[in-house]
Amino acid sequence: MPSILGRGPATRGLPRPGLEVLVMESTELLAHYLQTSAVIQLVRATPEGLVTECNQAFAAALGVPRSELIGRPIWGWLVDPDAQRLRERIFTGEPGLFPQRINLSDAQQHPYTLEALLSLDSQGFALIGEPALSKEHALRNELLLLNNEFAVLTRENARQNKDLRKAQSELERVYDELKSSHWHLKKIQEVLPICMICGKVRTEEATWDDLIHYFKQNSDFLSHSYCPECLARVEADLEPKEEAP
Amino acid sequence: MDSLPILDRLEMGHRLRRLRTELAQTLAERWRARQQDLSAAPGEPVSRAFDEDAGEHLDFLAGAVEGGSLAAFEEYARWKSRVLASRALPAADLVQDFEDMEAWLEARLPSTGKEAVTRALRAGAQAAAEADTEIPGIPAGLSPLQAVQEQFLRVILRGERREATRLSLEALQAGHSIPDLYIEVFQESQYELGRLWESNQITVAEEHMATAVTQSVLARLYPHIEPTSPPQGNMVVTGVEGEMHQIGAHMVSDLFEARGWSVRFLGTNVPRAGVVQALAEHDADLLGISATMLFSVPNVVELVHAVRQKFGNARPRILVGGATFRLAPRLAGELGVESCVGDLRQI
Ligand code: B12
Numbered sequence: 349m350p351s352i353l354g355r356g357p358a359t360r361g362l363p364r365p366g367l368e369v370l371v372m373e374s375t376e377l378l379a380h381y382l383q384t385s386a387v388i389q390l391v392r393a394t395p396e397g398l399v400t401e402c403n404q405a406f407a408a409a410l411g412v413p414r415s416e417l418i419g420r421p422i423w424g425w426l427v428d429p430d431a432q433r434l435r436e437r438i439f440t441g442e443p444g445l446f447p448q449r450i451n452l453s454d455a456q457q458h459p460y461t462l463e464a465l466l467s468l469d470s471q472g473f474a475l476i477g478e479p480a481l482s483k484e485h486a487l488r489n490e491l492l493l494l495n496n497e498f499a500v501l502t503r504e505n506a507r508q509n510k511d512l513r514k515a516q517s518e519l520e521r522v523y524d525e526l527k528s529s530h531w532h533l534k535k536i537q538e539v540l541p542i543c544m545i546c547g548k549v550r551t552e553e554a555t556w557d558d559l560i561h562y563f564k565q566n567s568d569f570l571s572h573s574y575c576p577e578c579l580a581r582v583e584a585d586l587e588p589k590e591e592a593p
Numbered sequence: 594m595d596s597l598p599i600l601d602r603l604e605m606g607h608r609l610r611r612l613r614t615e616l617a618q619t620l621a622e623r624w625r626a627r628q629q630d631l632s633a634a635p636g637e638p639v640s641r642a643f644d645e646d647a648g649e650h651l652d653f654l655a656g657a658v659e660g661g662s663l664a665a666f667e668e669y670a671r672w673k674s675r676v677l678a679s680r681a682l683p684a685a686d687l688v689q690d691f692e693d694m695e696a697w698l699e700a701r702l703p704s705t706g707k708e709a710v711t712r713a714l715r716a717g718a719q720a721a722a723e724a725d726t727e728i729p730g731i732p733a734g735l736s737p738l739q740a741v742q743e744q745f746l747r748v749i750l751r752g753e754r755r756e757a758t759r760l761s762l763e764a765l766q767a768g769h770s771i772p773d774l775y776i777e778v779f780q781e782s783q784y785e786l787g788r789l790w791e792s793n794q795i796t797v798a799e800e801h802m803a804t805a806v807t808q809s810v811l812a813r814l815y816p817h818i819e820p821t822s823p824p825q826g827n828m829v830v831t832g833v834e835g836e837m838h839q840i841g842a843h844m845v846s847d848l849f850e851a852r853g854w855s856v857r858f859l860g861t862n863v864p865r866a867g868v869v870q871a872l873a874e875h876d877a878d879l880l881g882i883s884a885t886m887l888f889s890v891p892n893v894v895e896l897v898h899a900v901r902q903k904f905g906n907a908r909p910r911i912l913v914g915g916a917t918f919r920l921a922p923r924l925a926g927e928l929g930v931e932s933c934v935g936d937l938r939q940i
């Protein structure tokens with residue numbers, strides 16, 4: 349079953365980073381294996397590391413007949429990035445998967461390195477080849493993550509812009525209100541143009557209005573009260589009158 | 594599976610996932626024994642992605658157990674056999690794998706819950722054996738936007754971002770609503786991409802490109818969302834860790850925004866701590882959690898737990914949705930959260 353849509357759920361659809369493209373023109377068969385399958389067992393070995401089974405293609409890539417490999421230790425081929433840890437695990441018998449590199453050379457004697465996994469269990473080792481991941485594949489996945497992030501950022505940006513625009517229009521409304529009340533205030537503070545004869549005042553619209561009416565219309569800032577004379581009059585009105593006998 | 598409490602199911606799921614490497618080897622051995630060691634014959638392409646297959650089988654088996662749904666594993670079996678069939682790979686291996694798994698797991702699982710695993714595997718084997726290679730699609734001719742949808746799909750498969758945006762804006766101008774456009778055009782096209790990939794008619798690269806175009810169209814439409822209701826409160830929407838499917842969560846964010854929610858969309862694959870922090874920052878009344886893959890069940894459980902632990906049970910309210918909850922319909926109730934698995938326009 350070939351790998352589909354990237355790697356399986358172990359890596360949640362994303363490739364393990366750090367795997368390189370493997371071009372093996374001279375060892376067609378192993379290359380073919382590694383291109384068409386996600387993971388393939390190359391070698392099995394005893395807990396002591398002696399080969400018990402070996403994949404034909406892998407033997408061909410090593411340039412050794414398969415029969416000669418059986419019974420030989422696998423250590424010679426491994427370039428172990430963390431030998432100490434691996435050996436500790438071997439002695440405790442704890443199962444696990446360890447990334448390994450294997451140095452091989454092709455038919456032209458050019459060296460190349462194969463990425464593989466050494467899998468450890470109670471029965472010994474298995475050397476498992478990883479598929480050759482193309483650069484294109486890695487880029488594609490990177491692009492996917494970037495694209496997801498980009499979608500989030502674009503939306504967040506638009507959302508903040510929207511909030512900003514909402515705040516801005518509210519600001520404009522308050523500003524307009526302020527401006528118009530300021531206009532009235534200024535007008536009253538200025539000298540009110542008032543008719544010498546009938547006492548009407550000139551409005552903003554250049555019409556002439558009754559003084560009282562004008563103030564009723566335009567004087568939110570005036571509060572209501574009584575002058576001393578009127579107060580006296582109002583109080584007198586409110587006093588209980590002598591009932592006529 | 595019906596009677597097993599959720600904690601036992603999570604424990605079993607965890608146990609199953611840990612067996613991946615061993616199972617891969619076991620499947621490989623049994624398979625090769627049946628093939629009479631074909632690896633001895635040079636030139637024979639005798640590879641199978643055992644590690645990947647074992648991982649996938651276990652992931653979905655674990656997810657079905659965790660989600661408490663036999664049907665979810667049957668669904669996986671049917672899906673996997675369709676994927677195999679469309680790539681000319683033997684679906685019989687699948688039935689055999691499930692049988693091998695049952696026998697091998699027999700000695701490795703505790704008695705609590707083993708019954709559930711066995712039943713799922715048998716149901717899976719049965720479903721795989723009977724699976725139809727025909728991919729279930731939608732009945733055609735139901736949406737007034739169908740013509741737009743077909744055109745949209747063609748355009749995104751060619752990677753034409755501008756044209757896709759133009760088509761969408763045109764549909765809005767013609768009086769179609771954002772929710773209709775989202776569900777009937779974008780969602781339907783995305784689902785169709787899935788069917789095309791499943792049946793091996795498009796490559797991963799084509800799917801990625803088309804999906805990227807849909808995402809960019811969504812971003813362009815955001816400014817056109819006009820809330821139709823009075824303000825409802827603050828909401829955060831996120832996909833869980835490990836989940837790469839983001840468009841569902843994105844659409845949910847916008848559709849709730851159109852309902853009057855102020856929605857902060859975090860994307861997917863967001864670490865728990867990040868979600869908790871965003872909830873505090875945004876003073877959220879509601880958290881939307883999206884999950885598509887069955888293997889996301891444990892991360893959903895953990896996110897809900899983390900949020901409850903930090904903020905208590907009352908606020909934020911939690912709403913879950915996405916294919917995971919369609920496959921495991923009991924889960925939401927068991928977690929004490931609300932769920933929405935129907936058409937979002939109906940809520
Ligand atoms: C695009 C895509 C991808 C892209 C996603 C890119 C991105 N940026 O989102 C990538 C390439 C990452 C991807 C990867 C994989 N995918 Co994929 N993918 C899809 C595809 C084609 C479309 C998804 C989509 O955009 N849907 C559109 C949205 C709008 O729909 P939705 O998510 O269902 O959301 C709606 C509702 O569910 C609901 N909803 C969703 N969330 C929420 C949340 C709340 C709170 C609420 C209320 C509602 C709600 O509202 C939404 C609007 O109605 C689907 C096909 C399908 N049928 O979905 C496959 C599909 C889901 N993928 C699949 C698979 C197998 C995978 C991989 C495992 C493949 C692999 N081997 O690597 C990986 C897994 C990656 C991971 N870890 O998650 C399978 C799953 C099959 C199964 N048995 O479960 C599908 C079904 C394809 C198929 N037919 O075979 N995939």
Ligand SMILES: [Zn+2]
Nearest residue numbers: 574575577578
């Ligand atoms: Zn007076």
